Amino acid sequence: MLGPVNYSIWLAVILVELFSLVCLLRRRGYSQHFTLLLYLCSCLASDIGNFSIIKTSGYDSNAYFYFYFYAKSMLTICLYFVLMNLYSHVFSEMGVGKYIRAAAMLLLAGTAGISYYMVATSANRFITHFVVELGQNLYFVGVVLTYLLWGAMAKLRENRTRLMQLVLSMGVYVSLSAGSYALNNLYPNHGFWQYYFPITSMWLPLSWAYTFLRVPDDARIATARVLVPNR
């Protein structure tokens, strides 16, 4: 059963997502970053879907179980679209957008295939185990892709503050999620996770809201001021 704490966290997550959506629409950020809008709408749809399934079928039902895990996987795939969008912005002047999209799609399919293979060859072939494994691997590939993107931005001396903050906040989120999924894979039956994942899911909407609300589109900062010195 879900308690008042779960419902409070849930409400907070929905409010934060709505706030971020409003900020994105008010600042007209959707014209340049449509995938962010897509991701926020998907998050809201997933939260509302989860809530309605709990109301109709109950928290312990199979329907909720499957919906929760599949919605989580769909959100991770949406996050890939956001990442692709960020890549296309960084490499916009080079005209390599379609190659990036193709490579990301191949990587996505490859990760799903490898995750399926790992679960299919393991002793316990639970579908939820596949989803946790897939989540962990997708987020980890996300970490690698974000790290590469950040490396490229540092090399290209990218100075658009808004883009920089979007990439870095994405890096924080995917690293946190990959680490959490890995830990969840190691210690799956802990009550802590039901509070932890919704709380961490607030990071992206909050950081995006701040970026669109406070950082003007034409703001610039030197990349060197953001990089950690190697001394």
Next chain:
Amino acid sequence: MMAGMIFVISILTLLQFFVSYSRSLIAESRGHELSEEACEICGLTARTAAGDQFRRLSELIALCPESGGNGNKLMVVSAYFHLLGFLRPLSEWTIPSATAWIEAERGGCAYLAAVVLDRRIAYNRMIVARQASHSI
């Protein structure tokens, strides 16, 4: 084995992204010129602040109603400040040359807090002025 490796790598990248994100917030706040009033309240003379002032500034910020959107930024930088506070004694013991860098970073956090306080004071003044004009 695989999950353990992913966990360790993710924590390391998380640390790097978090530090860079916090530094981007601090670098962005450096562009803001503090008002004379804020400098006086914060005890700042130039465009620099000492790390030790961060706590006092945070307490002052807590007294001011929020002007919207800065709470998240302050929370992130506060976490970064505490991380630096945790690393400082370790660096004194292992890499003494990093201590000066850590202190400069803590000063950056304090400067950002001063900027947030300045914005909140300006916001509150605006609200008071608006209320006064309505009452007249």
